[in-house]
Amino acid sequence: MKPVSQLAEPWGSLPGRLRARGLRWTAQREAVVRVLASADGHLTGAEIVDRCRAIDRLTIPSTVYRTLDALEALGLVRHAHGADGREEYHVRPGGEHGHRYCANCGRHWDIDPDSPAGASIVGAFAAEGFVVDLSHVTVVGRCDDCD
Amino acid sequence: MKPVSQLAEPWGSLPGRLRARGLRWTAQREAVVRVLASADGHLTGAEIVDRCRAIDRLTIPSTVYRTLDALEALGLVRHAHGADGREEYHVRPGGEHGHRYCANCGRHWDIDPDSPAGASIVGAFAAEGFVVDLSHVTVVGRCDDCD
DNA sequence: ATTAATGCAAACGGTTTGCACTACT
DNA sequence: AGTAGTGCAAACCGTTTGCATTAAT
Numbered sequence A, B: 001m002k003p004v005s006q007l008a009e010p011w012g013s014l015p016g017r018l019r020a021r022g023l024r025w026t027a028q029r030e031a032v033v034r035v036l037a038s039a040d041g042h043l044t045g046a047e048i049v050d051r052c053r054a055i056d057r058l059t060i061p062s063t064v065y066r067t068l069d070a071l072e073a074l075g076l077v078r079h080a081h082g083a084d085g086r087e088e089y090h091v092r093p094g095g096e097h098g099h100r101y102c103a104n105c106g107r108h109w110d111i112d113p114d115s116p117a118g119a120s121i122v123g124a125f126a127a128e129g130f131v132v133d134l135s136h137v138t139v140v141g142r143c144d145d146c147d
Numbered sequence C: 001a002t003t004a005a006t007g008c009a010a011a012c013g014g015t016t017t018g019c020a021c022t023a024c025t
Numbered sequence D: 001a002g003t004a005g006t007g008c009a010a011a012c013c014g015t016t017t018g019c020a021t022t023a024a025t
Helices: A014-020 A027-036 A044-054 A059-073 A115-125 B014-021 B027-037 B045-055 B061-073 B115-126
Strands: A043-045 A077-081 A087-091 A100-101 A108-111 A137-144 B042-043 B075-080 B089-090 B098-102 B108-110 B138-142
Touching: A014 B042, A027 A059, A027 A087, A043 A044, A044 A059, A044 B108, A059 A077, A059 B061, A087 B027, A100 A115, A108 A115, A115 B115, A137 B115, B027 B045, B027 B089, B042 B045, B045 B061, B045 B089, B061 B108, B098 B115, B108 B115
Parallel strands: A100 A137, B098 B138
Antiparallel strands: A043 A087, A077 A087, A100 A108, B042 B089, B075 B089, B098 B108
16 A cells, blocks of 8 residues: 555645644554545545544544544645535545535535636625635535436 | 414414314424514524423423424425534525525525525526525625624 | 543434324314 | 324434543654
8 A cells, every 4th residue: 555655745745744743643644644635525524434444443433533623723624514414524635615416316516616606606705795615615406317 | 472373474374284284283383383483584403492492491302303394394494404514494484595604703694596696606506407495505604794 | 751642431412213192183 | 083293211423522541752
């Protein structure tokens, strides 16, 4: 398995950056980082816990959540709330984007800030003096396949 | 206290409409209906439980949630998920609308379908073949006061 | 040696369930 | 009498906490 140092940024340099802040690099954090690095999109907290458990059966949820808190403090992940109300972590390299869910089939898509829809949301609210945090935007409806 | 029959529609006629479906009108349901009728906007499940408890100290959560299920089946409320991930019930007469939350001050506003922002959300996704259910839309960001 | 991070267990909050009982129709 | 609805208690799920222990620095 590829060593962490060879993962794409911002993951490869993470151990060093943690240590630079007086924080520590541990096996448990490595597992979380591998999960995040291979996802590069969005995952619920529970999904991250599950995938870590696939790496190490003994993974403890609280350790995962504490690691996610630490990574969020470094700006490597952000968390929002999905359509089902669970914590949802956005992995940084995926860029800031919202989510669109089909209430019928459950599929979901990203809302990219550069897409027409994403831009029009941001723009429409900007006109009202409101700065939208697209990573917290969740839109639910029916996709064309389900209509 | 005003009898339920004198509440504004759709509440006033509710007992009869429940019975017409073979369902029943109970003191507990009356409490839930009074809470909803005096709210006419959106409430979390937990808020509804609390307000019912203010009417009847002995209110049981499961009864409230079961009543909300029944009312949802009649189309009197809809539920979505707020920024904090809790169940959020929209009371029908308020019309279908989304929610806009300020991540900083916690205030929230409705997104009206007729407002420029509401219309642009619905319109932008319609262009992608996606029918937005505005009552499930949650937008988080920073309001102009907090910027 | 210092102290960040872990494992564990327990609690949290909001919601849901099963089941015997109550009470509306 | 029939059965929808209730109260209760217990479980649920995802997440968070306190605390003694371990281990990275």
